[in-house]
Amino acid sequence: MGSIWDSSLYSGTRAGLKFMGQWPFQSPGRNKFLKCMWILFVGSIYLPKFIKFVESLNDVDLVMECMPMLCCHGIGIIKFINWAINTEQMKHLLVKIERDWESLKLQRDIDLLIVFTDRGRKINRIYAMALYSVLGVYLVSPGMPKILDLLLPRNESRPRIFLYQTEYFIDQDKYYMHILIHAYLTVPVSVTSIVYFDNLFAMFINHTCGMCEILKRHLEDLCDKTTSDNRTTGYYERIKLCATLQTNIIQFIEDLESSYSVALFLIVGLNMWLITLTGMMGVVKINEPSEVIRFTVFNGGAIFHLFWSSWQGHNLIVQTESVFISAYQNEWYRIPWKFQKMMLPFMMRSITPCRITAGKFYYMSMDSFGVAMRMTMSFFTLLLSVQ
Template identity: 30%
Template sequence: MDLPSDIFQSRLCRLNRTLLSLLGQWPFQKERHRRIIFITVSFLGITQAITQVLALKTLRGDINATLECIPPLIIDGVCIVKLVNLWCNMEKIKMLLIRIQKDWQSWDIESEYEILYKFAETGRSITVGYAGGMYMFGCLFPVMAMIPKIVGKNVTSEYSTRPVGFPYHVEYFIDLNKYYYPVLIHNYIVTAIRLTTLVASDTCVAMLVQHCCALFSVVRYRLEHIRKSIEQDKKLALLEEDDKIYKNFTYCIRKHEDALQFARILETAYTKALFFEVGLIIGAMSMSALQATNEVLTPHVAIRHGGYIFAQLLHLYIACWLGHKMIDHSSSIYTSVYRGEWYESSPKSRRLLNVIMLRSISPCTLTVGKIMVLSLPSFSAVVRASASYFTVFRSVQ
């Protein structure tokens, strides 16, 4: 680690650091370790994806088997996009993490620390809840496939590419019955890598968005509670009354600019990846729904595909909800100006508020390739689009 990392060693961010480290994507890992882990994870994932593509080729002509192959391949695509994006934007993410560390080391008043802590605690709750939900729903698909093998039922598979217990169709061009357990272990290891990639990348975004919202909230507090802020800030104690307010407003401008810069870097680091992710998620949900309705709906099938679809919905919802939070917190700066005791300041100090108000007119956003803004309305729009594609596929079939 090449910088002090108290906050990242604490319970607030420890899980985020651990998840990214497991993929070799934690920016402060040693370069050699990071490369070894990344190459190993990539090799395992790519070899699994290749076997799934070969299975798709082997099963061509069988519509049911083809439908089973496509959703896992789409999720592979999402994971590849996330890993490549993390690797390509390593420096930007590192810059944001260093900024988080500095903010935790340089807060000026007790209220700022409380705001940072509150948002970091919320970020930790999001990380724990999202990780738990994704691992739970994501594991339903492979676990349900293994149940017949565990209970010892004499069940046979009609496909040589997916023996009983295998979560996906794979083609290794070997006797899968003879090498059953080595291939099965490979499948389940890659499934764990898939889930960890999704969770690590998305919770990293959650951590960064939460800190960005915390920066905006610090500015809002300083604007809405001018007197309290001045009383807590020892640096302003020896200044004249109007100078205290003026310095408080200049501090707000600097903090607001820092928050805007943080949001801009965050947006540029993830906008391209989100473009591919959202498109792939639409395809995955549509194909999963088509696959579920194409089979006889037994409890076993319902649980497998239901868990798969819910995991995709959770993945999409968290991204849209985080984008909505950025919009809300950045746009609230404008109204916060009016809630403070601005009328007690001099005209010179009031003019500084115009700068903050002008800069807060346009809210900060997370976008899908600069085409669509992530928000709760866009979540419903994507779900409707998935339902539309499902209807089209169903009618064509």
């Protein structure tokens, strides 16, 4: 049997990580080369953007126009750096996924994990399509003046639209097409980092949820699955299996939390700021339809990105809470007393659902998403009043 990573369940995420040099099971030399290429591409656009931002510090409107794309690239950079720093931890998590697949003996358990993994793969595909659609709308915005010149001609051509503010220390009107092509080559690289970082995160979450569902089924069947000829051995072995599954799940979540927590904290903060700024720019440029469309779509993408990350954490909370419910609803009080005592530590560990946090401050959940959106709207209202 080949590796689980060769299956269609993981092929998309694996291909994306290989492309960016972040797949830990390919040669280190190849990974280093691809990482350097990524840094070269993103750095070549981030530097002129940052120079323009510094030069524009005295112009509030221009600063606000520079900030959204700086935040977008910043999110991509944070995710990429987090991968690079935590390569060994990521590899450790992937090895644990392989271990879990190999440890499953019952076909029912394997089918359950396949269902969760395949569902996550399909949802990841929808997420990627949504973000790349936002990117597509953003990238076609410079062509809107040309389209409007054809549909609603004027006596003079409409001014050109730059994809974002940059400073190359050259005549930007003269080299407009060169700058635009450079943007078209580099922006998708940052977005790809965001997409596959989130796909990998979702893959870890879905795997954990699948293992929790397997644990639930074993808990629910605890009293029914024991054999009549040797009930003592049957109870012991099944409680031991449930305890092992729970321990592996908790350790996996702890490792996942330590690998992502700091990066998620920075990403959530930048994401909230990005939502505020793009919403503000949509209002400021209300008289420029193409710009309004661009920043409105960008704003929707930023909201969707924050929602997606929070929703993944919320799924984990719900699934681990269901383990607690199953532990108390499996008629455990009907089994012999000595085995009831073995269940007590298990049930105590199930009381508190497992969570993924952003820097220990922000729980990745839908409740936190609602709080973040309210804070973002407050920032937006404040900036709008200042403007």
